[in-house]
Amino acid sequence: MPANLINHIKKFIELTEADAELIQSAVTVKLVKKKAFLLQPDQICRETYFVSKGCLRLYFINKKLNEQITQFAIENWWMTDYSSLESGKPSTYYIQAVENCEVVVINKTRLDELFKQVPALERYFRIVQQRAFTAAQKRIEYIYSFSDEERYRHFSSLFPDFIQRIPQYMLASYLGFTPQFMSKIRAKKV
Amino acid sequence: MPANLINHIKKFIELTEADAELIQSAVTVKLVKKKAFLLQPDQICRETYFVSKGCLRLYFINKKLNEQITQFAIENWWMTDYSSLESGKPSTYYIQAVENCEVVVINKTRLDELFKQVPALERYFRIVQQRAFTAAQKRIEYIYSFSDEERYRHFSSLFPDFIQRIPQYMLASYLGFTPQFMSKIRAKKV
DNA sequence: CCAAAAAATGAATCAAGATTAAGAAATTAA
DNA sequence: TTAATTTCTTAATCTTGATTCATTTTTTGG
Numbered sequence: 225m226p227a228n229l230i231n232h233i234k235k236f237i238e239l240t241e242a243d244a245e246l247i248q249s250a251v252t253v254k255l256v257k258k259k260a261f262l263l264q265p266d267q268i269c270r271e272t273y274f275v276s277k278g279c280l281r282l283y284f285i286n287k288k289l290n291e292q293i294t295q296f297a298i299e300n301w302w303m304t305d306y307s308s309l310e311s312g313k314p315s316t317y318y319i320q321a322v323e324n325c326e327v328v329v330i331n332k333t334r335l336d337e338l339f340k341q342v343p344a345l346e347r348y349f350r351i352v353q354q355r356a357f358t359a360a361q362k363r364i365e366y367i368y369s370f371s372d373e374e375r376y377r378h379f380s381s382l383f384p385d386f387i388q389r390i391p392q393y394m395l396a397s398y399l400g401f402t403p404q405f406m407s408k409i410r411a412k413k414v
Numbered sequence: 415m416p417a418n419l420i421n422h423i424k425k426f427i428e429l430t431e432a433d434a435e436l437i438q439s440a441v442t443v444k445l446v447k448k449k450a451f452l453l454q455p456d457q458i459c460r461e462t463y464f465v466s467k468g469c470l471r472l473y474f475i476n477k478k479l480n481e482q483i484t485q486f487a488i489e490n491w492w493m494t495d496y497s498s499l500e501s502g503k504p505s506t507y508y509i510q511a512v513e514n515c516e517v518v519v520i521n522k523t524r525l526d527e528l529f530k531q532v533p534a535l536e537r538y539f540r541i542v543q544q545r546a547f548t549a550a551q552k553r554i555e556y557i558y559s560f561s562d563e564e565r566y567r568h569f570s571s572l573f574p575d576f577i578q579r580i581p582q583y584m585l586a587s588y589l590g591f592t593p594q595f596m597s598k599i600r601a602k603k604v
Numbered sequence: 605c606c607a608a609a610a611a612a613t614g615a616a617t618c619a620a621g622a623t624t625a626a627g628a629a630a631t632t633a634a
Numbered sequence: 635t636t637a638a639t640t641t642c643t644t645a646a647t648c649t650t651g652a653t654t655c656a657t658t659t660t661t662t663g664g
Contacts, residue, residue, distance in 0.1 A: 392642070404645095
């Protein structure tokens, strides 16, 4: 029972009992062990994931052969590689569980059918996409407004509980600097 | 007649003649002179803009009192400040015409009504938002993968015609570095 | 067509954060 | 409960791109 997902959808649109059942029949719930992968490079991404419990990360390997994290998804966030999902081309990303997770999985083809059966879902995903876009824009704004150190302090004060959940080197990667630099600014804090 | 907009929508969803007329009655077309503003800080953003001709930029003034451009919109792109639009709070951004523009304007309240009259529009905007989000993610990926010089060269080779349309200092701002640094890497090119 | 404003260039110095290379501390698994 | 792996820290040196300030070139408006 993807209770979280149904509740999340109901925050944005009205669902009849029948709608909710159609949605339930279209999704599966998957338990994902810490460090397990939902997507790896060269695979074609055919699913989208809703985190009902735990934390996922999306990353790729950059030129310098380091992991570069571009997104995290915690409870009630969606995650997928939209470019592979839409183009049908192989992904260049990893989606990996940072913690043991419970994830609601929807296959893209099945989701497209679902849009026909429950048209109000188009509205739900429109709103969710708009929020995701707004958050991404905000992030770009922060990248260009503040130094790495400022962004670290800002992020820490904004999400003190989240930074407890992930290794520091992952936060460094997400914020775009090295673990060494992270240590340096944390040491200063004293 | 916002012909471009109707055509753009028709690329993603089917519209009846009646739908198209409803849309037409909901929007206005505005000619915007180069350097004129569609939005300024402290105003509440109540509209969303579709560029049918010309180029808009979205920017803010950062801590160092420099303009920081976060988005451009050329033909067939939407632009607005979603965070002000959705929250009803004053904006912190400028939206300004980089060239003389023709812009299709939709009032947010009117758009919400329009979604009820033409529900298929939810689908159109879902797809548009998803693309916008994917593009923003791609941009974050580039920021973290490449040096400023590499990003400049990559952007130039990808959009050679676009960089002819805008002053260099605007591209420098969009890419997140100074006009002086831009001159430096352009000089090297010889 | 010319004055004024806007945009681009150049060079010297400076600073934020990367790199490299250890080593220490904390987790994990057998 | 200890060995192995993962994560975090420290410090020296190096690089990219910012800052400052001056000059030149281009565009715009009257």
